[in-house]
Amino acid sequence: MPDRDVTLSTIQRELTAFARRARHKAAQIHPELSLVTYSMLDHLEATGGCRGTDLADHFLLDKSTVSRQTAVLERLGLIVREVDPEDRRGQILRPSQDGLRLLAEAHRQRRAIFEDRFTDWDDADLERFARYLQRYNAAG
Incomplete structure (x- = not known):
């Protein structure tokens, strides 16, 4: 049975390779999308939209980073801003129709x-x- 240190090194190496592939695929989906911006767009679809502060909390990023990333998505026409019905001073970010089309194509490619x-x-x-991945991601 392999030593725990060797096993942990293998896991780290393989997850790093996975992350590199994911970054590369994000760029293939749209040349101006980073993995972070793509992930934010995907999260906005999954949640039905949310505030920028919710994105910052979810991705453990500061608000200025989220603001820069959402500005890219907005400039590309992939998200829209709507007045938050619960707090008229705030805004809800949602994928635009172009954003939804891009995500649908990305999901189709990823599934294939x-x-x-x-x-x-x-x-x-x-x-x-699948259970191992869920367990790993649930650990925080």
Whole structure:
């Protein structure tokens, strides 16, 4: 059985490779999108929209970073701002129709990549892998 340090090094190396691929894929989806801006757009879709402060809290970023990233999304026409109905001074950020189209295409591409990558995995292996990823991400 491998030593724990070797195993942890392998996990770190493989997760780093995964992150590099994710950054590369974000740039392929749209040349002006970073992984952070893409992730924010994806989060806005998943939540139905939220305030910039909610994005900062979710991604553990400062408000100025979120402001710069959302400015990019807005300049590209991928998000819209709406008055927050609960606090008329605030704004809710939501994906625009172009943003939703971009996300739908990205999800389609990502699904095709996953289906190809996992072709040789049986259902039990996939279920185990999914549970491990959930467990890892739930740990914070």
